[in-house]
Amino acid sequence: MAAAQSAVSISGPGVTKVAQRFKGEFVQKMDGKGRVSIPAAFRRVLEDCDPEHNPDREPQLVLVYGDHRREFIEGFTISAMEEVDDKIAQLPRGSKPRRALERTFSGQAVQLQVNETGQIVLSPKLREKLGLSNQVFFIASGDTFQIWHPDTYEAQASAMDDYLDEFEDGFDVLTLLDATPGV
Numbered sequence: 001m002a003a004a005q006s007a008v009s010i011s012g013p014g015v016t017k018v019a020q021r022f023k024g025e026f027v028q029k030m031d032g033k034g035r036v037s038i039p040a041a042f043r044r045v046l047e048d049c050d051p052e053h054n055p056d057r058e059p060q061l062v063l064v065y066g067d068h069r070r071e072f073i074e075g076f077t078i079s080a081m082e083e084v085d086d087k088i089a090q091l092p093r094g095s096k097p098r099r100a101l102e103r104t105f106s107g108q109a110v111q112l113q114v115n116e117t118g119q120i121v122l123s124p125k126l127r128e129k130l131g132l133s134n135q136v137f138f139i140a141s142g143d144t145f146q147i148w149h150p151d152t153y154e155a156q157a158s159a160m161d162d163y164l165d166e167f168e169d170g171f172d173v174l175t176l177l178d179a180t181p182g183v
Contacts, residue, residue, distance in 0.1 A: 020044070020045040020048045020049055020077070020143075021045070021140070021142055021143055022041075022042055022045050022140035022141065022142065022143070022144065022145045023041065023140045024039065024041060024139075024140050025137070025138065025139040025140065026039040026042075026137070026138045026139075027135055027136070027137055027138075027150060028135070028136050028137075028138060029134060029135060029136075030122065030127075030132060030133070030134055030135060030136050031134075033121065034121045034122040034123060034124065034126075034127055034132075035119045035120075035121050036119060036120060036121075036122060036136050037117070037118050037119050038061075038114055038118055038119065038120060038138075039138055040118065042075075042138065042140075042145055043059065043114060043118055045077060046059040046060075046061050046077055046114060047059045048077075049077030049078060049079040049080065049143075050077065050078045050079070051078060051079065052078070057113075058113055058114045058115060058116060059078075059113070059114050060078055060111060060112065060113045060114070061075050061076060061077060061078065061111070061112055061114070061120075062075070062076040062078070062081040062109050062110070062111050062112075063075055063076075063109060063110050063112060063120075063126070063147070064076065064104065064105055064108065064109040065108055065109065065110070065125075065126055065129055066104050066108050067104070067108060071130070071148070071152050071156065072130070072146040072147060072148045072152075072153075073122075073126060073129075073130065073146070073147040074141070074144050074145070074146055074147075075144060075145045075146070075147060076143075076144050077143065077144075080143045080144060081105070084101075084105050085105070085106075088101045088102060088105065110123070110126075122136075122147075130147070130148065130149045130152070131149050131152070132149055135150050136148075136149075136150075137149065137150040137153045139153065
Protein backbone atom coordinates (compact mmCIF):
# COMPACT_ATOMS: atom_id res chain seq x y z
CA MET A 1 0.00 0.00 0.00
CA ALA A 2 2.08 2.85 -1.28
CA ALA A 3 1.18 6.47 -1.61
CA ALA A 4 2.43 9.69 -2.96
CA GLN A 5 1.25 13.21 -2.64
CA SER A 6 0.15 14.99 -5.74
CA ALA A 7 -0.05 18.65 -6.51
CA VAL A 8 -2.79 20.47 -8.34
CA SER A 9 -2.11 23.97 -9.58
CA ILE A 10 -4.81 26.48 -8.72
CA SER A 11 -4.92 29.73 -10.64
CA GLY A 12 -7.05 32.78 -10.24
CA PRO A 13 -6.75 36.52 -10.71
CA GLY A 14 -3.20 37.20 -9.59
CA VAL A 15 -2.96 33.87 -7.74
CA THR A 16 -1.14 30.68 -8.56
CA LYS A 17 -0.55 28.18 -5.79
CA VAL A 18 -0.14 24.48 -5.42
CA ALA A 19 -2.79 22.60 -3.47
CA GLN A 20 -1.54 19.34 -2.02
CA ARG A 21 -3.72 16.24 -2.08
CA PHE A 22 -3.50 13.10 0.01
CA LYS A 23 -3.02 9.81 -1.88
CA GLY A 24 -2.99 6.19 -0.75
CA GLU A 25 -4.12 3.93 2.06
CA PHE A 26 -2.17 2.62 5.04
CA VAL A 27 -2.63 0.38 8.05
CA GLN A 28 -0.72 1.76 11.02
CA LYS A 29 -0.09 0.28 14.45
CA MET A 30 -1.38 2.13 17.48
CA ASP A 31 0.03 1.66 20.97
CA GLY A 32 -1.93 1.45 24.22
CA LYS A 33 -1.65 5.21 24.78
CA GLY A 34 -3.24 5.97 21.41
CA ARG A 35 -0.03 6.99 19.64
CA VAL A 36 -0.15 6.35 15.91
CA SER A 37 2.20 7.43 13.13
CA ILE A 38 0.75 9.63 10.43
CA PRO A 39 1.84 8.08 7.10
CA ALA A 40 4.97 9.91 5.86
CA ALA A 41 3.33 10.96 2.57
CA PHE A 42 0.43 12.45 4.55
CA ARG A 43 2.87 14.37 6.79
CA ARG A 44 4.35 16.10 3.72
CA VAL A 45 0.88 17.34 2.75
CA LEU A 46 0.18 18.48 6.33
CA GLU A 47 3.47 20.40 6.32
CA ASP A 48 2.79 22.05 2.96
CA CYS A 49 -0.72 23.07 4.00
CA ASP A 50 0.11 24.47 7.44
CA PRO A 51 0.91 28.18 7.06
CA GLU A 52 2.78 28.19 10.38
CA HIS A 53 4.90 25.09 9.70
CA ASN A 54 8.65 25.61 9.70
CA PRO A 55 11.72 23.45 10.42
CA ASP A 56 11.43 24.25 14.14
CA ARG A 57 7.73 23.36 14.41
CA GLU A 58 5.89 20.22 13.42
CA PRO A 59 2.68 20.58 11.38
CA GLN A 60 -0.79 20.85 12.83
CA LEU A 61 -4.02 19.26 11.66
CA VAL A 62 -7.66 19.11 12.66
CA LEU A 63 -9.45 15.83 13.33
CA VAL A 64 -13.22 16.01 12.95
CA TYR A 65 -14.93 13.12 14.70
CA GLY A 66 -18.54 14.30 14.38
CA ASP A 67 -21.59 12.68 15.86
CA HIS A 68 -22.69 9.06 16.27
CA ARG A 69 -23.49 8.68 12.55
CA ARG A 70 -19.89 9.23 11.49
CA GLU A 71 -17.97 5.94 11.37
CA PHE A 72 -14.60 7.57 10.75
CA ILE A 73 -12.50 10.53 11.82
CA GLU A 74 -11.62 13.01 9.11
CA GLY A 75 -8.21 14.68 9.08
CA PHE A 76 -8.04 18.20 7.67
CA THR A 77 -4.97 20.24 6.87
CA ILE A 78 -4.99 23.67 8.47
CA SER A 79 -5.59 25.24 5.04
CA ALA A 80 -8.51 22.91 4.25
CA MET A 81 -10.10 23.62 7.64
CA GLU A 82 -9.75 27.36 7.07
CA GLU A 83 -11.73 26.93 3.82
CA VAL A 84 -14.49 25.08 5.70
CA ASP A 85 -14.53 27.71 8.47
CA ASP A 86 -14.77 30.51 5.88
CA LYS A 87 -17.78 28.85 4.23
CA ILE A 88 -19.49 28.35 7.59
CA ALA A 89 -18.90 32.02 8.46
CA GLN A 90 -20.82 33.04 5.32
CA LEU A 91 -24.02 31.47 6.66
CA PRO A 92 -26.41 33.56 8.77
CA ARG A 93 -25.51 33.57 12.46
CA GLY A 94 -27.87 31.43 14.48
CA SER A 95 -29.26 29.58 11.46
CA LYS A 96 -29.74 25.83 11.84
CA PRO A 97 -27.32 24.98 9.02
CA ARG A 98 -24.61 27.18 10.56
CA ARG A 99 -25.20 25.75 14.05
CA ALA A 100 -25.02 22.18 12.70
CA LEU A 101 -21.81 22.88 10.80
CA GLU A 102 -20.25 24.74 13.75
CA ARG A 103 -21.11 21.84 16.03
CA THR A 104 -19.48 19.32 13.71
CA PHE A 105 -16.45 21.24 12.47
CA SER A 106 -15.67 23.24 15.61
CA GLY A 107 -17.24 21.46 18.57
CA GLN A 108 -16.76 17.85 17.46
CA ALA A 109 -13.20 18.38 16.35
CA VAL A 110 -9.76 18.61 17.86
CA GLN A 111 -6.67 20.45 16.65
CA LEU A 112 -3.44 18.47 17.09
CA GLN A 113 0.21 18.87 16.36
CA VAL A 114 2.23 16.04 14.86
CA ASN A 115 5.09 15.21 17.24
CA GLU A 116 8.78 15.06 16.29
CA THR A 117 8.50 11.33 15.49
CA GLY A 118 5.54 11.84 13.12
CA GLN A 119 2.87 10.66 15.53
CA ILE A 120 -0.38 11.98 16.91
CA VAL A 121 -2.21 10.76 19.99
CA LEU A 122 -5.81 9.66 19.56
CA SER A 123 -7.63 10.37 22.80
CA PRO A 124 -9.57 7.62 24.59
CA LYS A 125 -12.79 9.28 23.36
CA LEU A 126 -11.69 9.00 19.71
CA ARG A 127 -10.41 5.43 20.13
CA GLU A 128 -13.68 4.41 21.81
CA LYS A 129 -15.80 6.08 19.13
CA LEU A 130 -14.21 3.93 16.41
CA GLY A 131 -13.51 0.87 18.57
CA LEU A 132 -9.76 1.16 17.90
CA SER A 133 -7.32 -1.02 19.78
CA ASN A 134 -4.07 -1.77 17.98
CA GLN A 135 -4.51 -0.92 14.29
CA VAL A 136 -5.74 2.15 12.45
CA PHE A 137 -6.66 2.40 8.77
CA PHE A 138 -5.80 5.65 6.97
CA ILE A 139 -7.20 6.42 3.51
CA ALA A 140 -6.77 9.53 1.40
CA SER A 141 -9.81 11.54 0.42
CA GLY A 142 -8.48 14.41 -1.70
CA ASP A 143 -7.68 17.37 0.53
CA THR A 144 -8.57 15.36 3.64
CA PHE A 145 -7.89 11.86 4.90
CA GLN A 146 -9.96 9.45 6.92
CA ILE A 147 -9.12 7.30 9.92
CA TRP A 148 -11.14 4.09 10.28
CA HIS A 149 -11.21 0.90 12.27
CA PRO A 150 -9.87 -1.55 9.64
CA ASP A 151 -12.90 -3.86 9.87
CA THR A 152 -15.41 -1.01 9.61
CA TYR A 153 -13.61 0.32 6.55
CA GLU A 154 -13.69 -3.12 4.91
CA ALA A 155 -17.46 -3.27 5.36
CA GLN A 156 -17.83 0.22 3.88
CA ALA A 157 -15.52 -0.67 0.98
CA SER A 158 -17.67 -3.75 0.26
CA ALA A 159 -20.74 -1.52 0.00
CA MET A 160 -18.89 0.67 -2.54
CA ASP A 161 -17.88 -2.44 -4.49
CA ASP A 162 -21.57 -3.45 -4.57
CA TYR A 163 -22.41 -0.01 -5.98
CA LEU A 164 -19.77 -0.33 -8.70
CA ASP A 165 -20.97 -3.87 -9.49
CA GLU A 166 -24.30 -2.34 -10.54
CA PHE A 167 -22.57 -1.00 -13.67
CA GLU A 168 -22.00 -3.13 -16.77
CA ASP A 169 -18.79 -5.11 -17.33
CA GLY A 170 -16.00 -2.92 -18.60
CA PHE A 171 -17.38 0.14 -16.81
CA ASP A 172 -14.70 2.80 -16.33
CA VAL A 173 -15.05 4.62 -13.00
CA LEU A 174 -13.60 7.75 -14.64
CA THR A 175 -16.91 8.23 -16.43
CA LEU A 176 -18.38 9.23 -13.06
CA LEU A 177 -16.40 12.48 -13.29
CA ASP A 178 -18.71 13.63 -16.08
CA ALA A 179 -21.91 12.26 -14.52
CA THR A 180 -24.81 14.39 -13.42
CA PRO A 181 -24.46 15.45 -9.76
CA GLY A 182 -26.23 13.07 -7.41
CA VAL A 183 -25.66 9.98 -9.57
